[in-house]
Amino acid sequence: MSLFAIGDLHLSFGTDKPMDIFGPAWENYVEKIKEGFSVLTDEDVCVLCGDISWGLSLEEAEEDFRFIHNLPGRKIILKGNHDYWWTSAAKMNAFLEKHGFGSISILHNNAYEYGENAAICGSRGWFYEESKGSAHDKKLIDREVQRLETSLKAGGEREKYVFLHYPPKYGAYLCPDILRLLREYDVKVCCSGHLHAESLRMAFNGDWEGTKHLCVSGDGIRFRPCKIL
Numbered sequence: 001m002s003l004f005a006i007g008d009l010h011l012s013f014g015t016d017k018p019m020d021i022f023g024p025a026w027e028n029y030v031e032k033i034k035e036g037f038s039v040l041t042d043e044d045v046c047v048l049c050g051d052i053s054w055g056l057s058l059e060e061a062e063e064d065f066r067f068i069h070n071l072p073g074r075k076i077i078l079k080g081n082h083d084y085w086w087t088s089a090a091k092m093n094a095f096l097e098k099h100g101f102g103s104i105s106i107l108h109n110n111a112y113e114y115g116e117n118a119a120i121c122g123s124r125g126w127f128y129e130e131s132k133g134s135a136h137d138k139k140l141i142d143r144e145v146q147r148l149e150t151s152l153k154a155g156g157e158r159e160k161y162v163f164l165h166y167p168p169k170y171g172a173y174l175c176p177d178i179l180r181l182l183r184e185y186d187v188k189v190c191c192s193g194h195l196h197a198e199s200l201r202m203a204f205n206g207d208w209e210g211t212k213h214l215c216v217s218g219d220g221i222r223f224r225p226c227k228i229l
């Protein structure tokens, strides 16, 4: 059993959003995703770090979920800024159950046990800088910090592996509130996505205050899920 992560699949089976306009990396990206997942087995777990489907509702995202469900392994999904279909956990779980998408689980104010001693935790995160952010941004980051802490607490005494959509550190930017939580809960690895094309150059991959950070945006890792554990 292995733990993988990939962000930003940006699927659009039910909508009309050609992704190749976002650069050559996105040409035939659906085929690339299938090939990338072909190394996983059904024993494996892959966390999808947000920006999953362009669908505006669960109904519009149904074919994207079917595609994800048919990929090998158990998939744990979290919200990105483009996941407009995202709704309450109760509604999403009912939708997944109704369509038989049993290999997909929602990461939202909760955590999942992995193996003997690890916990999969996470939330969407947010870009926030005290000097530049608005009051609205402050509210959003506070809520995200709360969600992440709820998830970390749900992980109990296990070693924490955190998955976010927004990177808490990239280029010269730092998100102090999220980084504080990673430190407080002694988080081993923090994966995030959101960055694409040119902005991938600002992605931070390395150790920061005891946590290993990894950018797992689909186009940054050639749509091959990144092995975490």
Ligand SMILES: [Fe+2]
Pocket (backbone or CB within 6 Å): 051, 080, 081, 082, 165, 193, 194, 195
């Ligand atoms: Fe994003």
Ligand SMILES: [Fe+2]
Pocket (backbone or CB within 6 Å): 008, 010, 051, 080, 082, 194, 195, 196
């Ligand atoms: Fe994205």
